[in-house]
Amino acid sequence: MDKSKTAREQASDKLYYLVRIAILLSVVFLFVPALNPSRICGLINKNLSLFTSGIAYNTLTADFGRAFKKGWVLKSSMQILYASSLAICLGIAANAASGCMSLGNIKFKKLGNLIAVIGSIVELAGMAGIYVAYGQVALTEKPKKVEPMFPGSFWFVAVIFALILITTIIQIVLLAKSEKEEKFEMETRFKLFLMFLPFIALVAVFSYLPLWGWRYAFFDYKVGDTLSMEKFVGLKWFKELIKNPATVRDIVNVLKNTLAMSGIGIATSWLPMAFAIFLCEMKNMKFRRFVQTFTTVPNFISWVLVYAIAFCIFSTDGFLSSFLVNLGVWDEGKNLLMDGSHTWLKMWAWGTWKGIGWSAIIYIAAISGIDQQLYEAATVDGAGRFQKMWNITVPSLIPTFFVLLLMAVANILSNGMDQYLVFKNSTNTTSIMVLDLYVYELGIGKGSIPLTTVVSMLKSIISVVLLFGANGISKLIRGESII
């Protein structure tokens, strides 16, 4: 079929790429607030996307209570705006559908073109509606309060819609007639791709789009501001990270905590292996099963609940205090959670309590896979219990251990924030503050967006480098990759 394509069909195929890109663009700005063509006055929330303004009238007019009451803005103009936005949303949906249909056979393409024409006409009508609404709002008595403004993206969006309309009409002219009995058909590879497309979109939006947020690292930005080129500050925040003494002190302290706690974790990462080895020395299967079941439970409760457990055992009126007071050892209850000493070790202990049973499972499974004949042979040769452990069990567990160790090294900067957040209190703040928690408190709590974006960015990059480094080492030593 490819060979028999006429020049006409080839032109049509090429033109379709243009249409698809235009449609993709229109879908993108449906969700990007900065490109919302329906933001015709300052009263409309800056963070509102075209999609939201076309779906939720109440959100669109959330700040208009006073303006409506005093008659600054007519309700009807906002209704026009809402209807227009809705029309654009529907039009874009139609266009998206037609874009998918353009992957099918000629009959599919024809239907798609029809839908695209209708869709883009609806869109352009919507744009006209927005223009009308703007004309009405601009006549307001109180321009200072209402702040009418012509949406900056208006013409850009309108041009794209017009482009879709024109190219689709050309397509209709270019397309050959389909035979009457032809059915709607699509090549399998595109059919499968279209089934996959929604998920690709989700990944793009939630995993790749945030990378676009890294631009905040180069701007002077406060919560609620808009980004404009005037606020571009280049590498100011990167320099701040190295030069501002207060920030440097914070960062050094935070890194010290992060590396220390990760370091303790890595230094004791052999514990689950030891746990598994000694557990497997127990001959009583019932008891073994019992231990295994109950030591894995803590892994499945959240850190908040771990803190709740800590609270019920170690707080002023918790188990330990009331037990020791009843015995007469202590005169009164003590709140051990409010004690700021040895924080690193305590955090390690909680992490171990929560995780060791679970981490051991993988080793237990590995141990049960070891050939029993090795042990029998060793017994015949007169090896003792510990000799067998050290010379048979441990070497067969080392590969697993090595992989987990490398992963731990790759994650050295990411100890998560849940644990440290819940255990944080006034006495241990300085020694519990890890990188993730610091970023959270500074960014979300204090609204220092650019600086924390810089830190997030550096952390992400270092983590990826570490991961690939670890992978390289693994390949070098074991000839196997870990990712």
Added chain:
Amino acid sequence: MAKTAQEKADLRAEKLYKKTHKRKYRLKPGDIIFEVINYLIFGLFTLACIFPFYYLFINTISDNDMVLKGTINFIPRGIHLGNYTALLNVSDLSSAFLVSVARTILGTALMVVASALIGYLVTKQEMWGRKFWYRFLVITMYFNAGIIPVFLNMQMLGLTNSFWVYIIPGIVAPYNIILVKTYIESIPGELEESAAIDGATYMTIFRRIIWPLSKPILATIAIFGAVGHWNSFTDSLIYMQSAPNLYTLQHRLYIYLNQASNLKSLMQSGGSVSDAAIQSALSGKIIKYTISMVTVIPILLVYPFLQRYFEEGIMLGAVKG
């Protein structure tokens, strides 16, 4: 063959004799010491894992005055369920409970269906750009824009202070997709082929063959997903800053744990709390314990029955390395 009671007893005695004597002769003193210490350490650690839950539990069902005096340490006394019924009066708790249940069910269901479908689709060699899209998806496991850029992204999408932020970002879970894909690849291809010859479409094959056959792995990822949703706490903390009615149960628990000892003022918002007994029940420590218990019960109830799936899950992960 029937045996008389006497014969049976003899047999048993003989067995016992053999057993004990075998032990006696085989075990060296060093072994005995090792065994004792080994059992002791594991026993103690297991106790350390169970006891806090038990302690929490007996303190929520025992007589409140005794609990407040700190006399309930090992044995529950004056058992009643008043604390649990009193919690029903606290409206923000019941809403948090509903939010947590809703996100656990909906989030897990969508994640499982999506993982199964994606896992199936990426095994199809004939898909357009299969390798590229699969990598596009899986590579997201290894990088992360960071908490602040992600937050700003959610804000831009209008997902902050919305229930959907719990659900939608979690639908595509790359790690689970890898697990499902690996599993589906182990299903004999002939099954699919014969169905295709009979004219089944991809969706039919997915529904009738792939879905039923991959149930074991789907059960595993469902359980991990559900536990993750139930335990999730930071997303509520970060994204729900001005929507307290959408806090998850874990987030509520965190707030209660950090509250000063007297919570009565909070209770008033929950409606009619006039009964003095209920008021005392809701005082500081006990309400913290009771909410903790409510939050942990689902996990404790579910875990023993589903332990097998949990363990299978970690082993599947290990195979992938």
